[in-house]
Amino acid sequence: MLRLFRNTWTKIVSLTLGLLLWVHVATEKEYSYELNLPITDIILKDNLTLAKKPADSLTVIVSATGKRLLRQKWRHRGIRINASQLSVGAHDLNLGPSNTSLVLATNITLDEVVFPNSMMLTIDRLDQRKVAVVADVNVTADQGYTIKKIDTPLPDSILLTGPHSILVNTESVKTEKISANGLRTEHRTEVPLVPPEGYMLTMNPDSVVVAVEVVPVKTRIFEHVPIVVFNRPADRTIKLTPEFVQIELTGPPSEIDELPDNALVVSVNFNQLENGKKAAVNIDCPPSFKVRHLSTDSVAVQIN
Numbered sequence: 323m324l325r326l327f328r329n330t331w332t333k334i335v336s337l338t339l340g341l342l343l344w345v346h347v348a349t350e351k352e353y354s355y356e357l358n359l360p361i362t363d364i365i366l367k368d369n370l371t372l373a374k375k376p377a378d379s380l381t382v383i384v385s386a387t388g389k390r391l392l393r394q395k396w397r398h399r400g401i402r403i404n405a406s407q408l409s410v411g412a413h414d415l416n417l418g419p420s421n422t423s424l425v426l427a428t429n430i431t432l433d434e435v436v437f438p439n440s441m442m443l444t445i446d447r448l449d450q451r452k453v454a455v456v457a458d459v460n461v462t463a464d465q466g467y468t469i470k471k472i473d474t475p476l477p478d479s480i481l482l483t484g485p486h487s488i489l490v491n492t493e494s495v496k497t498e499k500i501s502a503n504g505l506r507t508e509h510r511t512e513v514p515l516v517p518p519e520g521y522m523l524t525m526n527p528d529s530v531v532v533a534v535e536v537v538p539v540k541t542r543i544f545e546h547v548p549i550v551v552f553n554r555p556a557d558r559t560i561k562l563t564p565e566f567v568q569i570e571l572t573g574p575p576s577e578i579d580e581l582p583d584n585a586l587v588v589s590v591n592f593n594q595l596e597n598g599k600k601a602a603v604n605i606d607c608p609p610s611f612k613v614r615h616l617s618t619d620s621v622a623v624q625i626n
Contacts, residue, residue, distance in 0.1 A: 354385045356436060362400030362425055366445060370410065373446035373485040375521045380417065381437040386430040396427035408445055416440050446485035453482050454494040455515065457532045464504040468539045470574045470610055475530040480515065484523035492518050495525065500532055509534040540575040541614060543568065544586060549603065549621060553592040559626040562590070567603065567618055573611035581611070595623055 360379045364372065380401055390396075404421045405413075415421070417435040424432050455475040463469050475497065482489060497513045510533040517523050546566040554560055567588055571578065585608060590601035600620050605613055 352385060352387060354383055354433060356381065356383050357397070358382075359397060359424075360400040361403060363402040364443070365402065365404045365406050366408070367406055369448050370408075370445050371448040371485055371522050372444065373487055373521060374442075374444040376443060377438060377441055380422070380435055382422075382432055383434040383436060384424065384427075384430055385433050390428075390430050396424065396430060399425040399427065401425065401432075403441070405443055405445075408443065410445055410447055412442065412444050414440055414442055446487050448483070449486040449489045450481055450483045451489040451492065452479050453492055454479050455530050456494050456496050457513075457530075458496045458499045459532065459534065460499060461502045461505060461509060461534050463536050464506050466539060467506050467536050468573055468610065468612065469505070469534060470537045470577075471535040473533040473535065475532050477527070477530060480528075480530075481526045482518070482523065483526070484520060488518065488520035488523065497530060497532060500534075502534070505534065505536045507536055509536065537574045539572040539612075540578050541570060541572050542578045542581070543570050544583060547583070547586055547588050550587065550589045551592055552589055555592065560592070561624040561626070563622040563624070564618060567616060569605065569613060569617075570615035571607065571611050572614045573608075577610060581608070590621060590623070592623075596620075599623060 358379050358381045361377060364376065366372070382401070402423050402425050403415070403417065404423070405415055408415070417439055419432055419434070422432060422435055424430055455478055457472060457475050459472050461469060461472075480495065482492060482495065495518060496516050498516055500511060500513055502509050510531065512529050512531050514529045515525055515527075517525060545568055547569055548566055549562055549564075551560055551562070569586060569588070571581075571586070573581070587606040589604050589606075591604070592601070595601050599622060601623050602620050603616065603618060605616060607613065
């Protein structure tokens, strides 16, 4: 029994060296291996681009020594497809070692494309177009303040690059939604742009600055504003009670003082009479102003 444990460390070292030698010999042998790799590059002619998204990956058979196959970096670099012989249009491209290769995979050979062995490529002319930027803004001011102005995005246009078939129908791009409530001071933010639907589109720049101007409000009272009747019958006499309203309006101080009386239109619609006796009062005013109080929300209608 004691002889079994003699020279234990010598035996362990010998066993380890033997195992390492076996691993070295085994990994120096050539192997074929089937695996799925991402498509990371598709070569096209200059001034051409893909108009639709192709397949993400291919199942292929590769061969190399065991040591090289065990490494991981070459797998992440993926597969390159050479489609430089194709022109504008839709093409069903057969795939094989002649036009499909590994990206930066030294001494590793791509032997066969297993699945899919063909790929539909939709190719278009690469184009550029200057398009307008539209700000998507949903903001409110705090009590006692008002949104005076939403400035034009800066810049107000961008350069869009991508397939001609997509760009030809694209007039503008929107910003991501800008939301803010209870504003008391200017709200300025850099906001990303939302790319149009489509493939292989780039925007330069891909974000813009949008500023919302906020000012304290001033209140002004407009007395004896007449009520007009829309869709009034030509052969009938109509009397409203009351005939005038008082409007309490709030808005930017510098603008509300200069607002003419005729900028406010108070009206009722004859076609919307309730039981032929009452009508709701509507008021139209410039967008930077807000009606704080209206002396009445409806009027009595007398028809003769």
